[in-house]
Amino acid sequence: MTAGRASQPLLEVRELTHHFGGLAAVDGVSFTVERSEVLGLVGPNGSGKSTLLALVSGRLAPRVGEVRLGGTIITGLTPEAVCRAGIAGTFQLARIPDALDARDNVAVAAMYGRRRLGIAAARAEADRLLDRVGFTAPRAAHGSALTYFDHKRIELARALACDPGLLLLDEWLAGLNPTELEAGITLVRSLNADGLTIVMVEHVMHAIRSLCAHVVVLSAGRVIAAGTPDAALADPGVVRVYLGEAA
Ligand SMILES: Nc1ncnc2c1ncn2[C@@H]1O[C@H](COP(=O)(O)OP(=O)(O)O)[C@@H](O)[C@H]1O
Ligand SMILES: [Mg+2]
Known part of the structure; x- marks a missing residue:
C-alpha cells in the first residue's frame, strides 16, 4: 500500500447540509473518520446527529455537500447501494x-x-x-x-x-442498564479491535470517553467543536450548549 492510500480517511463528509422545510437540521458539516477509529458524534437533542447519519447511510439525500467512502463519492446513493459500498448501521427508530x-x-x-x-x-x-x-x-x-x-x-x-467496513451506531447504548452498558461498551470495543471503523452517536459520555479517540460536537446542525473527548467536551461553547439543555 502506498503512503498516500494509507493516509486517506475512510469517510470524508464535506459541507453536508439538509433542510426540513425551513429548518437547517444539518448545516455545512465537515469531518473525517480515519480507518480503524471510533469517532463519537455528540450534541444536544435536535442538534442533527441522526439526520447526519441518515445522510451518510443514504436514507436522506443531501441538498448540498459530499460524502466519500475510501475516496469514492457515495452522496445520493440509495441505502442498498451504500450498504453494498460498505456502510451499515443501527438507527434510532429501527424496529x-x-x-x-x-x-x-x-x-x-x-x-x-x-x-x-x-x-x-x-x-x-x-x-x-x-x-x-x-x-x-x-x-x-x-x-x-x-x-x-x-x-x-x-x-x-x-x-x-x-x-460493513464502517459501522454507524445511533444511540445503540441508550436505555441499557449499567451491567448491559458495560457489556455493550466491551462489544463495541471488540468490533473495533476486529477492524471495524465506527461512528457512534451517543449521550452516554462514559462510553464516549472510553471508546472514542475523537469526537465531533454538533449544535443546531453545525460543528461547534472537534478533537479528543477531553478537549472537545471541555470547550466553553460545548459546556454552554449542554448547560442550556439541562436548564
Ligand atoms: N423527518 C423530519 N421532519 C422534520 N424535521 C425533522 C425530521 N427529522 C428531524 N427533524 C428535525 O431536525 C432537527 C435535527 O434532528 P435529529 O437529527 O433527529 O437530531 P438529534 O439526532 O441530534 O437529536 C431537529 O430539530 C428535528 O426536530
Ligand atoms: Mg437522534
Whole structure:
C-alpha cells in the first residue's frame, strides 16, 4: 500500500447540509473518520446527529455537500447501494419485525445486503453473528418475547450481516442498564479491535470517553467543536450548549 492510500480517511463528509422545510437540521458539516477509529458524534437533542447519519447511510439525500467512502463519492446513493459500498448501521427508530424470529431477522440482512447469501448460508451467518453480539436467547424467539437488549443485539447483528467496513451506531447504548452498558461498551470495543471503523452517536459520555479517540460536537446542525473527548467536551461553547439543555 502506498503512503498516500494509507493516509486517506475512510469517510470524508464535506459541507453536508439538509433542510426540513425551513429548518437547517444539518448545516455545512465537515469531518473525517480515519480507518480503524471510533469517532463519537455528540450534541444536544435536535442538534442533527441522526439526520447526519441518515445522510451518510443514504436514507436522506443531501441538498448540498459530499460524502466519500475510501475516496469514492457515495452522496445520493440509495441505502442498498451504500450498504453494498460498505456502510451499515443501527438507527434510532429501527424496529425488529415481529413476523420473523431472531435468526431470520438477521438472515434477511445477509440475503439482501452486500453479500446476497442463499437462505441456508444466511441462517448460518445469522447464527454466527448473533453469537458475535452476545445474543443468548433462543434463535427461534420472536421480538415480543425478547428483552430490549436482545432487540439491540439483533439490530447490531443485522448491520454486521451487511459486512460493513464502517459501522454507524445511533444511540445503540441508550436505555441499557449499567451491567448491559458495560457489556455493550466491551462489544463495541471488540468490533473495533476486529477492524471495524465506527461512528457512534451517543449521550452516554462514559462510553464516549472510553471508546472514542475523537469526537465531533454538533449544535443546531453545525460543528461547534472537534478533537479528543477531553478537549472537545471541555470547550466553553460545548459546556454552554449542554448547560442550556439541562436548564
Ligand atoms: N423527518 C423530519 N421532519 C422534520 N424535521 C425533522 C425530521 N427529522 C428531524 N427533524 C428535525 O431536525 C432537527 C435535527 O434532528 P435529529 O437529527 O433527529 O437530531 P438529534 O439526532 O441530534 O437529536 C431537529 O430539530 C428535528 O426536530
Ligand atoms: Mg437522534
